[in-house]
Amino acid sequence: TQYTEEIKQFAPTSSADVENFRLKFLVSKGIVKSLFDEFKTVSVEEKRVLGMVLNEFKQFAEKTYQEAHEKFGANKSQAQKSEGDLTLPGQGLKLGSRHPLSLVRKEIVEIFKKLGFIVSEGPEIEDDWHNFSALNFPPEHPARDMQDTFFIKKQEGNDITLRTHTSSVQVRLMEAGKPPFRAIMPGRVYRNEAISARAHCFFHQVEGLYVDENVSFADLKQTLFHFVQELYGEGTQVRFRPSYFPFTEPSAEMDISCTICKGAGCQLCKYSGWVEILGCGMVDPNVLDNCGIDSKKYSGFAFGMGIERVTNLKYEIKDLRLFSENDVRFLSQFESEI
Ligand code: PHE
Numbered sequence: 001t002q003y004t005e006e007i008k009q010f011a012p013t014s015s016a017d018v019e020n021f022r023l024k025f026l027v028s029k030g031i032v033k034s035l036f037d038e039f040k041t042v043s044v045e046e047k048r049v050l051g052m053v054l055n056e057f058k059q060f061a062e063k064t065y066q067e068a069h070e071k072f073g074a075n076k077s078q079a080q081k082s083e084g085d086l087t088l089p090g091q092g093l094k095l096g097s098r099h100p101l102s103l104v105r106k107e108i109v110e111i112f113k114k115l116g117f118i119v120s121e122g123p124e125i126e127d128d129w130h131n132f133s134a135l136n137f138p139p140e141h142p143a144r145d146m147q148d149t150f151f152i153k154k155q156e157g158n159d160i161t162l163r164t165h166t167s168s169v170q171v172r173l174m175e176a177g178k179p180p181f182r183a184i185m186p187g188r189v190y191r192n193e194a195i196s197a198r199a200h201c202f203f204h205q206v207e208g209l210y211v212d213e214n215v216s217f218a219d220l221k222q223t224l225f226h227f228v229q230e231l232y233g234e235g236t237q238v239r240f241r242p243s244y245f246p247f248t249e250p251s252a253e254m255d256i257s258c259t260i261c262k263g264a265g266c267q268l269c270k271y272s273g274w275v276e277i278l279g280c281g282m283v284d285p286n287v288l289d290n291c292g293i294d295s296k297k298y299s300g301f302a303f304g305m306g307i308e309r310v311t312n313l314k315y316e317i318k319d320l321r322l323f324s325e326n327d328v329r330f331l332s333q334f335e336s337e338i
Contacts, residue, residue: 003031004057007064015072018065025061032058097335101204101323104311105186108206111230112184115223117208120183122169124190125152128159130168134175134290135247143246148192150201162190165304166207167247173209174291179298180212186307197319204307209283211293211300217250217282220301224280228256231310237263239274248281248302259313268316275313278305 007025012018025031039047039054098106109119122130137144147164169185186206193199210219221240228236237257245251255276258269265271280303285295308320317323322330 003035004060007061010064010068012068012072018068018072021068022065026065032061097331098337099323099331100311100315100317100334100337101307103334103337104314105204105206105307107231108227108305108307108310109184109186111227112208115182115226117182117184117210120169120173120185121187122163122166122172122185124163124188126161126163126168128157128161130171131161131163131165134171134287135167136284136286136290137246141246143244150190150192163187164191165189166205167302167304170207170209170302171287171291174211174288174293179293179300180210181300182210182212184208195321197321200308200320200324202324203320205304206307207302207304209300209302211283211288211298213298215282215299215301217301220280220282220303223301224254224278224303228277232256232259232314240280243279243281245279245281247284247287249284251279251281254278254280254303256313260316268313277309277313278303280304 003025010021012021023030027033035054035057039050042050113119131149132144133139149164150162151159152162153160166185166187166189169187170183173181173183173185184206185208187204188202189205190202191199193201195201210223221238225238228238236259239255240252241255243251243253253276255274257263258266258273258275260266260268261273263273265273269275280301283300283302285299288295288298288300308323311317311323312320
């Protein structure tokens with residue numbers, strides 16, 4: 001009865017009170033257990049009466065504990081819930097941003113699309129024919145060394161390589177269709193160069209091809225001039241310097257007036273006022289013939305630029321390696337661009 005009174009008066013105010021109750025009454029060295037131990041020592045007659053009393057007491061203690069436990073258990077989780085204000089707006093999901101090279105590739109593609117160029121793609125693993133021979137690189141020609149090639153498999157007359165330029169896609173396009181062709185070829189290319197701030201073993205190109213009757217160097221110049229005005233803004237100047245590529249004749253390299261100093265001279269353009277952005281030229285008739293196009297009837301121009309170079313000039317990026325390191329401090333700077 002003494003304990004029954006105590007239990008009746010049990011009015012827990014915290015889960016600690018509930019736990020203390022359990023430790024006092026219900027554990028194996030607790031009061032309930034010790035009363036049952038005592039019970040073993042009494043006489044058979046006493047057991048009859050006491051047995052009932054004890055069982056009731058035990059159930060009462062357990063029930064009291066159970067109720068208190070539920071009460072404080074429930075209170076506790078309610079307290080936890082109220083730690084956050086459920087009416088507050090949620091935290092938005094953080095979206096990634098476009099890679100600067102993707103942004104610029106998209107921009108280049110958009111500009112040429114408006115001029116009627118389609119986008120054409122091809123494999124990154126190429127054979128010698130598409131990467132070199134069809135493009136008028138004779139075997140053993142030193143121009144093959146201009147592009148340090150990764151070889152995948154040496155095989156008689158037609159090695160398998162990683163493409164060194166997307167000119168290979170021009171060959172595939174011409175072999176598969178009939179003129180006119182008006183296409184650009186964006187894609188990744190590979191060259192066996194030591195990785196530094198200025199060179200990498202892979203980079204990205206957009207090459208372009210326009211083949212039709214009566215295509216002239218004037219068409220090439222005007223198309224590329226227009227492209228530069230669109231990409232770098234009105235008033236950007238261009239100049240063409242004679243150059244050499246096996247697949248174009250004549251060939252040129254195109255410079256633009258430095259995007260940073262506008263021609264006044266700065267570190268980026270090495271104080272010359274000009275920066276080179278692409279190679280171009282009239283498609284060599286041999287290339288047209290190699291691809292099954294009648295070079296007497298058709299002529300064309302081609303050009304090729306590195307997207308990294310174009311991007312560096314647009315965003316003043318000084319280290320090529322940033323493009324492939326996936327550093328969010330770099331990438332998140334392009335979040336506002338679409
Ligand atoms: N394929 C050349 C390169 O990768 C670029 C180029 C393309 C030059 C088309 C002229 C005409 O360097």
